[in-house]
Amino acid sequence: MRRALTVGVLLLAIAFPLAMQAIDQTYYVTMASRILVYALAATSLNLILGYGGMISFGHAAFVGAGAYTASIMIAEGMPSAWIGWPLAMAVPALLALAIGAISLRTRGVYFIMITLAFAQMIYYLTVSMKAYGGDEGLTLTQRATLGFGLDLKDDATFYYVVLAILVAALFLVSRLVNARFGRVVQAIRENESRMEAIGYPTLRYKLIAFVLAGALGGLAGALLANQNSYVNPGILHWTESGKLMIMVILGGVGHLYGGVFGAIGLLGLEEVLANHKFAWLAALYPDYQQHSLLGVGVAMLAVVLYAPQGIAGLFRRGKDG
Amino acid sequence: MAEALLRVDGLEKHFGGIVATDGVTLEVAPGEIHALIGPNGAGKTTLIAQLSGSLAPDAGRILFGGADITAMPQHGRVRAGLARSYQITSIFRRFSVRDNLSLAVQARSGSSLAFWRPVAAETALAEEAGRIAAQVGLGDRLDAAAGSLAHAEQRCLEVGLALATNARLLLLDEPMAGMGPDESQRMIGLIERLRATVSVLLVEHDMDAVFRLADRISVLVNGAIVATGTPAEIRADADVRRAYLGDEVPT
């Protein structure tokens, strides 16, 4: 039943660009690619935030580091995705290793704040990279090349590549959280001191999860840079980290599809509020579309206050109470 | 007497101006059940925390199996065979009893850096968990969420988690805390059966349990060991009676 649902949704996702081409609405293919990229980023955060209970307030730094690495590779004349994207995972992974090694020793509020501070450092580093645009950002002359006759400039092809990567990542995460490692990470969230007391070096496991999340986030960043053909420090701003956290909460903390639901929910909401005119809202406040973030904020607040289990929680309600 | 399994030498711990552990020297022999008693605030739990490695002592040495483990982190001590249970129940409440115990088994059997194979497929872990569950009297509650167990059952799981590490020495911190008389009797039976396989350092307020189980007893008052001896010796020790035991001593 569950598997049938998954396959069904996957088939719909595969058919989506064809359907949009048929009705001449290819804008939505680009939009959907963007949602899938954010779904990947949010999924990577969910790995540590949801499964691992680590409230990292600096995830945008890893996404941004990946985006910049991929962009710089293209700008330096090495557009192959087979080199650029692995590197866009390796660089954030190394950053995560260094940041995690220091910050995972702290607890609670201090952890939230120190991850935020490290992310700010990387943000300012990108601002000062004058060779790559500084705070103006860096415009890419081309998208990465993939070979095999796949042209990433084609929006449908790009969509399928992103979809394939997201599906692979979700499969990986689903294996991981049910394997020994995933169980250890979830048990650390549940009761870290007891994990130490039954013989686990908990810091090591948290650090590995942190690095994995950084690498996956970096890959999402590489895809984002390619999609926009542009990258600027704004992608690393702390409010971006906040948005990713919102996606995870909105979608479902520690739920496999939490990041996906959250990206669809948040970006979908932004899209609907900004680009579709509701007559009754316009009657209330004519310029409301220019203030779509107000609606997003209200929705977020409502989720946190009234539905802390997120969208996935709505599906799960019957199961565990 | 054989070489001591655990030897504590001049252990000291201060919190600000308060002396919590004041030069504790203590030996636990292999196969022994050694009880540690003392009034509330004597520093028993602080001592357990230092022995298990969650709290660093200010001075002194801890030798386990002849090796100096004073600076060894907690997880390393567990691997070496020294595990603790908690006075205040500390279990994985949202995990089933089986998963609680197999987590502890997993820690000592093979690497946990396995990212692909579902842990549910590892029957060896589940079987070992089931065996330990049966040992602590939870054989029929394997699928229950730990948080949903009755208090006494949670206390059994608490001990089971320490047991599942395959320790050579268990530091049991008030295993009978909050238990009724019948439940205490069962816990006493459980610890009695452990005697064959593992040594125990038992912190306990239940004097009945202490005098029935212990081979030797050490009395901790104000962070210092004031007496060590067989139950008979401790019972006869006038100082101990005055300082602590009072009328509680069964005769």
Place this chain on the structure above:
Amino acid sequence: MSLILILEQSLNGLQFGLMLFLLAAGLTLVFGIMDMINLAHGSLYMVGAFLAATLVQATGSFALGVLLAIPAAAAVGMLLEVSVLRTLYARDHLSQVLATFALILIINELVRMVWGTDMPLSAPEALAGPVQLLPGMPYPAYRLLIIGVGLAVALLLYFVVAKTRIGMLVRAGASNREMAMAMGVDIRKLFTLVFGFGAALCAIAGAMLGPILAVQVGMGENILILAFVVIVIGGIGSIRGALVGSVLVGMVDTVGRAFIPHLLREFISPAFAGAIGPALASILIYVVMAGVLFWRPQGLFPARG
């Protein structure tokens, strides 16, 4: 690099640090007493600045406008506390971060709807020019006013927290909530009051910095992060820590930005120094924070025992 330049930059650092303190003081009290992370604190700073700009315009007097903006912002703060933030005290930090993050978006848009993207606010005419502090060292009079106001408020705050009954309750609350409750304090009212007080301090900072940094939507977001850095360095819940942390961060940031590029040029090639100097200067305070947390994980002046 002359002595005068160093003095001037130090005064700038002190001035920025004192304003940072006004933000950090409210934040650290809320953090310490209610164990609550309030990202929307920066929004109160923004609202305070917009209120001040409006009231200065309406009254035609800088002083009167700013003085009126303070109670107005306090009212906004208390309204926010009673309507939303109060329900968050019992929630975990993650929920608090997210809910107050949502509030930032909401308040940003509301301000945009009421005032637009920015508001003009300039220093009073009389203080527009420089004062001759030392021979050969002119310094903007308005910046001196900021320093004066900052010092006065810091002193007042010290007096309130250290000497008054309210301050004693606040300190008791910061170090031991149960004790404060046991003393029969109406905790709910105290919390609302502390919030209003924090908002008032925000308004002072927003109004005073407005003429220098521009009154615009989003102005609170970067300074909020600095305020958090301050309270983490100073120790959560500690006013003294907030003061030391603020001046430290203000100084390190301002002086670092002014001198690090020059300093680097002494050692490495000017081109390379020009490239990494600004980067190094802007991350300096985060390096300081990481260093402090590494050696003193509870900050410099931990309020809790």
